[in-house]
Amino acid sequence: MQEIKTTGGTTHKELDAWVKEVAAHVRPDEVVWIDGSDEENERINNLLVEAGTFTKLAEDKKPNSYHALSDPQDVARVEDQTYICSTEEKDAGPTNNWMDPEQMKAKLWPLFEGSMQGRTMYVIPFVMGHLEAEDPKFGVEITDSAYVVASMRIMARIGRKILSRMEETDAVYVKGLHSVGAPLVAEDGQDVRDVPWPCNETKYIVHFPEELAIWSYGSGYGGNALLGKKCYALRIASVMARDEGWMAEHMLILKLTSPEGEVHYIAGAFPSACGKTNLAMIEPTIPGWKAELVGDDISWMRFGPDGRLYAVNPEFGLFGVAPGTGRDTNPVAIETIEQGNSIFTNVARTPDGDVWWEGMTQEKPAELIDWHGQKWTPDSDQLSSHPNSRFCTPINQVPNIAAEYEDPRGVPISAIMFGGRRKTTVPLVTESRDWQHATFIASTLSSETTAAATGAVGVVRRDPMAMLPFMGYNASDYFAHWLQIGKQADAAKLPKVFLVNWFRRDEDGGFLWPGFGENSRVLKWMVDRIEGRVDAQESPIGLLPMPQDIDTDGLDTSTEDVTKALAFDPEEWRAELPLIRDWFDKFGADLPGALEDELATLEQRLTEEVQA
Numbered sequence: 001m002q003e004i005k006t007t008g009g010t011t012h013k014e015l016d017a018w019v020k021e022v023a024a025h026v027r028p029d030e031v032v033w034i035d036g037s038d039e040e041n042e043r044i045n046n047l048l049v050e051a052g053t054f055t056k057l058a059e060d061k062k063p064n065s066y067h068a069l070s071d072p073q074d075v076a077r078v079e080d081q082t083y084i085c086s087t088e089e090k091d092a093g094p095t096n097n098w099m100d101p102e103q104m105k106a107k108l109w110p111l112f113e114g115s116m117q118g119r120t121m122y123v124i125p126f127v128m129g130h131l132e133a134e135d136p137k138f139g140v141e142i143t144d145s146a147y148v149v150a151s152m153r154i155m156a157r158i159g160r161k162i163l164s165r166m167e168e169t170d171a172v173y174v175k176g177l178h179s180v181g182a183p184l185v186a187e188d189g190q191d192v193r194d195v196p197w198p199c200n201e202t203k204y205i206v207h208f209p210e211e212l213a214i215w216s217y218g219s220g221y222g223g224n225a226l227l228g229k230k231c232y233a234l235r236i237a238s239v240m241a242r243d244e245g246w247m248a249e250h251m252l253i254l255k256l257t258s259p260e261g262e263v264h265y266i267a268g269a270f271p272s273a274c275g276k277t278n279l280a281m282i283e284p285t286i287p288g289w290k291a292e293l294v295g296d297d298i299s300w301m302r303f304g305p306d307g308r309l310y311a312v313n314p315e316f317g318l319f320g321v322a323p324g325t326g327r328d329t330n331p332v333a334i335e336t337i338e339q340g341n342s343i344f345t346n347v348a349r350t351p352d353g354d355v356w357w358e359g360m361t362q363e364k365p366a367e368l369i370d371w372h373g374q375k376w377t378p379d380s381d382q383l384s385s386h387p388n389s390r391f392c393t394p395i396n397q398v399p400n401i402a403a404e405y406e407d408p409r410g411v412p413i414s415a416i417m418f419g420g421r422r423k424t425t426v427p428l429v430t431e432s433r434d435w436q437h438a439t440f441i442a443s444t445l446s447s448e449t450t451a452a453a454t455g456a457v458g459v460v461r462r463d464p465m466a467m468l469p470f471m472g473y474n475a476s477d478y479f480a481h482w483l484q485i486g487k488q489a490d491a492a493k494l495p496k497v498f499l500v501n502w503f504r505r506d507e508d509g510g511f512l513w514p515g516f517g518e519n520s521r522v523l524k525w526m527v528d529r530i531e532g533r534v535d536a537q538e539s540p541i542g543l544l545p546m547p548q549d550i551d552t553d554g555l556d557t558s559t560e561d562v563t564k565a566l567a568f569d570p571e572e573w574r575a576e577l578p579l580i581r582d583w584f585d586k587f588g589a590d591l592p593g594a595l596e597d598e599l600a601t602l603e604q605r606l607t608e609e610v611q612a
């Protein structure tokens with residue numbers, strides 16, 4: 001067999017063997033090991049410009065930044081095509097797609113055969129979390145997409161330094177294999193012309209948790225193709241966490257400093273496109289409060305020597321929803337992207353080489369190139385940008401990043417928020433009574449679906465822990481793991497857990513609560529609760545704020561709307577009960593009894609409430 005031209009390589013024998021085995025099968029023109037240098041990045045970006053994937057933005061608008069338009073069919077995560085291939089079907093559980101690992105491989109391996117012909121196969125060594133962590137979590141992504149290389153460089157710590165450490169320690173690592181599934185040689189041997197966004201109608205995002213392997217085929221979109229993110233740091237890592245006694249969660253991490261100088265780190269789990277990045281970058285509207293960002297999407301938590309839960313953000317960049325991000329809603333994000341070094345995908349381009357999307361400014365630009373590459377004007381009845389269009393930006397550009405982001409030990413968490421998009425039923429904020437009740441709230445979390453995944457938008461579904469699409473194993477076992485974490489801990493040291501809903505609507509469909517920076521008023525109440533400064537009132541669903549304890553000074557929202565946003569409505573909750581019951585029925589006898597008990601308690605309290 002002919003040697004494939006290779007740049008770079010490794011002394012890690014097992015890794016070297018795997019890369020060679022894959023190369024022989026996918027048959028690229030050449031193999032390039034990614035070293036992470038600036039020169040290499042420039043080369044990759046130039047290649048992407050030549051291929052028509054990237055358009056360089058104007059240096060005076062967004063320095064060193066690029067605009068990309070995907071294939072219109074490749075714009076979001078494909079949950080239908082996402083699989084957890086554990087050996088036992090039971091370990092994937094009722095919420096995941098499953099196939100026997102050998103059967104899945106028999107199906108996919110032939111798809112990968114020759115799939116990189118005419119292309120370069122890149123090998124990206126990376127680490128999720130800190131290289132200086134006690135037990136660094138390594139990965140290697142093989143990909144035929146230069147767009148993935150450019151994006152992974154922003155989203156994860158990658159390159160030669162990581163590979164050297166892997167070599168020195170003969171490290172175990174997660175094997176990520178990714179191909180867009182668009183070889184440049186046809187079956188009859190004819191050359192195929194490349195397109196700016198190669199992908200395949202057939203898509204598979206497959207996890208083999210027991211083998212620490214991920215196979216991703218057919219898509220170039222972020223959540224499907226940047227394998228360090230959802231695939232590794234949530235799906236595979238949640239399995240590692242179960243086995244090793246820690247937690248891999250879909251949570252932002254925020255550092256809050258009160259006017260009194262108290263520091264609290266707060267984590268928050270919201271389903272995709274439900275407000276994590278925005279809350280992580282919050283600019284508080286109430287005087288004297290300071291917020292700094294630690295993480296905006298993923299949190300790895302473990303107990304520290306003092307018995308508290310410590311959280312680390314394993315990522316290196318932000319992959320944020322563009323629409324809705326503007327100077328009035330998220331000024332911190334705007335300042336972050338203005339520094340450049342970013343990739344913008346499926347947003348609109350301005351004639352002067354900048355980007356725009358719905359919600360960036362109140363006034364719409366007179367003319368744009370929309371996300372289909374067509375001329376767009378404000379008269380157009382189409383959105384200029386795809387609802388799941390994204391900015392991909394280095395995290396160290398965030399002006400108010402907390403210094404603790406760099407600390408491999410992480411930050412001690414005082415509170416965890418769960419939230420979703422609910423037009424009705426769920427009040428602005430509720431506090432859980434204890435960890436078991438918190439686990440119940442989290443396990444029954446619900447939200448209206450968004451554009452972050454393909455499929456219908458706006459449908460209420462249960463999204464336990466905001467992890468429905470990201471749990472790498474059986475959800476019943478996942479709930480049990482949460483309960484176990486609670487049992488393991490000193491209850492006084494566990495974070496307080498809150499349920500929030502920024503998205504409740506009035507009869508006309510308008511938001512009752514203004515959200516964004518004003519969410520700091522809810523954060524303040526949480527801190528007051530943590531510090532024991534205010535009481536709360538008992539209700540069947542948990543502890544509710546006394547109305548006077550939510551600081552509304554200077555808030556431009558009517559008292560009536562605030563009251564409605566905060567309201568607990570027993571009738572709405574009675575209507576919720578059968579939905580929760582249906583959800584729990586999915587798990588049958590595997591559902592931890594403690595959650596069954598919590599549901600029974602809720603039913604009983606609601607009945608008493610309605611009778612009273």
Ligand SMILES: Nc1nc2c(ncn2[C@@H]2O[C@H](COP(=O)(O)OP(=O)(O)OP(=O)(O)O)[C@@H](O)[C@H]2O)c(=O)[nH]1
Nearest residue numbers: 272273274275276277278321323324452502515516
């Ligand atoms: N009304 C309202 N909308 C919000 C609020 N926070 C965020 N949004 C909007 O919700 C959408 C998604 O917000 P993000 O912060 O990007 O959501 P995310 O959870 O980080 O999403 P992923 O990155 O997909 O996981 C954006 O269009 C925001 O403008 C809020 O407090 N109120």
Ligand SMILES: O=C([O-])CC(=O)C(=O)O
Nearest residue numbers: 077222223224230272452
């Ligand atoms: O993974 C992605 O594609 C984007 C994201 O953060 C999510 O969907 O939660």
Ligand SMILES: [Mn+2]
Nearest residue numbers: 276277320321
């Ligand atoms: Mn986000």
